[in-house]
Amino acid sequence: MTELADFLRASRSRVHPGDVGFAADAKPRRVPGLRREEVAxxxxxxxxxxxxxxxxxxxxxxxxxxxxxxxxxxxxxxxxEYLLTIAGPADPAPPVGEVRDQTRRLLASLDLPALVVGRALDVLAWNPVAAALFAEFGALEPERRNMVRMVFLDPDYRAMVADWPQVARECVACLRRDAGHYPDDPRLAALVEEVSAADPDFRTWWVDHRVRMAGFRRKTFLHPRVGPVTVDSQRLGVETDPGQFVVVYSAEPGSASEAALRSLAEMALTG
Structure with a gap:
């Protein structure tokens, strides 16, 4: 129950007493947030x-x-949802599983960047436009095809993310949610240990215990070939393969970012 204990303490520290009806103290509090007595x-x-x-x-x-x-x-x-999850019995980590041919055909049919993402933000499959936008995934070793590693440990990718602190914190929050579901997953634990050892920001945000589901996001990339690109991401579950999600990136119609995505698609088509 260590995860539950840590999460409760971290959550308590983030609640301002005045927001829940407690009067301001005459003396400064020794710790931020609510006291245990107030939560109780x-x-x-x-x-x-x-x-x-x-x-x-x-x-x-x-x-x-x-x-x-x-x-x-x-x-x-x-x-x-995370609190209810970590308070219950741990789920066994499901096998990674192969990306089905039908899902790969779906990616290939899209003119927009699209990825198949698995547990712990592993990149399991991608289409050429996604490789043109993010990275040449095929040139990476399989264990390096992970969005957390890329955000924190790849200097080229990190420099390309315009709003890096926000994106990085969201990555940590999504990873924390997966860790709550699968606390005994050795691959996930190894990823946390690796990135914690390498990046102080990750270490700070990991112990903060903030949680967020991966869903709709807006991000801006400073792409070296087409310039700034602002995209909206949408995550769609693969019904036949629990734990796999198709993430599609699109831009506002008529925007410079939409034109940039078209240019990337043309580059991908021509190699």
Whole structure:
């Protein structure tokens, strides 16, 4: 229950007392956020019970208590879902699985950049336009085809991401969510250990325990061949292969970014 304990403490530190009805203190607080007593009061649990939760000494927490804690800590939907996940039994990590031919044909049919992404943001398949926008994935070793590694450890890719801090934090938040679902996955643990050792920002954001589901995003890339490109990403689940998602990137119609994507598609077509 270490993950649950860490998450509760981190979430408590982010709630401003005034936002949940507590008057300002005459003296500065020793720690940021809510005190345990205040969380216990808001969630209608005993302080001793909350202490045991935050020390990892309590298991089999009821859903009602978890929902009350989520309300007290003002958790967003992604974080609420994560709390319910880490409080329950760990899911076995499913096998990576091959990308089906039907899915690959779908990628190949698109004029827009598209990827198949798996657990821990592994890039499992891509179309030529995606390779032209992001990186030549085929030239990378399979274990290096991972968006977290690229964002934090690839200097060329990192320099291309205009809003790098935001994108990097979102990567960490998505990875944290996967870690909550599959805490015993050795591949995911190895990825966290590798990037933590190499990047201080990753280490800081990882222990912050922020969680976010991968979904609609807007990103800007400073592409070395076509200039700035602002794209919206949409993640679509592959129904026949749980854990795989098709991510498609598009630009506003009539925009310079749409023209840049067309140029990348033409470059990809001509090699």
């Amino acid at each position: 009061q808001l969630a209608n649990v005993s302080v001793d019970y909350l202490v045991r939760l935050e020390q990892g000494r309590t298991t089999n927490v009821s859903r009602g208590v978890l929902e009350s804690l989520a309300d007290a800590l003002q958790l967003a939907p992604d974080a609420r």
